[in-house]
Amino acid sequence: MRILLVEDDLEQLEPLQGILSEAGYIVDAAEDGEIAQWLISQKEYDLLILDWMLPTISGLSLCRQYRLSGKTAPVLMLTAKDTTPDKVMGLDAGADDYLVKPADLIELLARVRALGRRSPNWQGNSLRIADLQLHLADLSVERAQIKVELSPREAQLLEYLMRHPNQVLTRNQMEEALWEWGMEPESNALTVLVRKLRHRLQVVGAADWIKTVYGMGYRFSPPEC
Template sequence: MKILVVEDDLEQIEPICEVLSQAGHITDCIADGSTAQWLIGDRDYDLLILDWMLPEVSGISLCSQYRKLGKAAPVLIMSAKDSIADKVTGLDAGADDYLVKPIDLVELLARVRALSRRSPLWQGNHLAMGELQLHLDTLCVEYQQQVVQLSTRESQLLEYMLRHGQQVLNREQIEAALWEWDSIPENNAVTSLVRRLRQRLQQIGATDWLETVYGTGYRLREPEAQLMVSYK
């Protein structure tokens, strides 16, 4: 998943972002509310993790603004405020979950997994389209009982494409989804990554799943011949 983490305490944000990255997530880690305010309007995220008390713009305000933009990704509020009234304030602002500091990283990962299960493609601990399955815990892709191991970046690309169904995704969208907001990928980074993922899919017989839409971008979809068989 692409996750925005906003926390101004460096002693807290560094281990949070590290453990999320180790779990295979792409994380934008921000220390101030104003930068986060720009990012939530400019980029798409699968999950927001917001500290309540932030410089310039609070996490509660960010959550409320995010919902007013019509965006529906889950929001987790972190705060040392632990009263029932505080939790109600956070949930009423549009948050889906509320975690009281100090943060336990094992519990945080469990909360992230729980929120990720809201995807309509979620099936147990994997994402699927037809017979193509991505196992998020092992970073393996399976098709017709054939399995191949993916790299972290390959898995992130397949996860992103699975979460967007048969939508055509251009290079700019993929770069924004898979690279951190302050990093600049090489010119051919997306092309090379798509090529590597396509080779992995070919190894398990999913030859025509990753389609190049010339002049536009890339699309993941079940080949027409297989769809016709499945509808009989």
């Protein structure tokens, strides 16, 4: 799941982005409303987390614009504004949920999981192809009653591959899908990540499901798909 996190206070932005990334989410972080507005025009998100008080464009205005554009992904307002009229204003602007700062990180993750289930792209907490199952809740992969833990990045890669079975995925497509905005992966980062995931899948006998398409990228080819 890809999240847009907009927060102008770096002391709050960095830990929020960190805990969301550790939970397996791909998080694009922006420090002002103008950058967030541009990102919304360039990418599709499964969830937006918006601070209300932002430089250039407020989170409230971003939420209104987002809804007026016809986009339906859930929006969580994260703000110090805690009066009932403020909450009503945020919800009326199109927000799906409202969390007052300072946010408890465990509660934030629970609300993100709940809102993720409202996303148009949500397909459940697990993905299954043939007899291979990816558990997104605990970042693990299972086959033939053998379960292997994955790193957040490994789980993101496997999720992306499982959502595009038997498709040739270019390196550019995969890097754009898996790396956060503003991060430039090293030239061999994807190769290393694929190697690590194959090593994990080897434990469950599925390493050869990831095929290298030389000169292009990779293809996920399950035997029964």
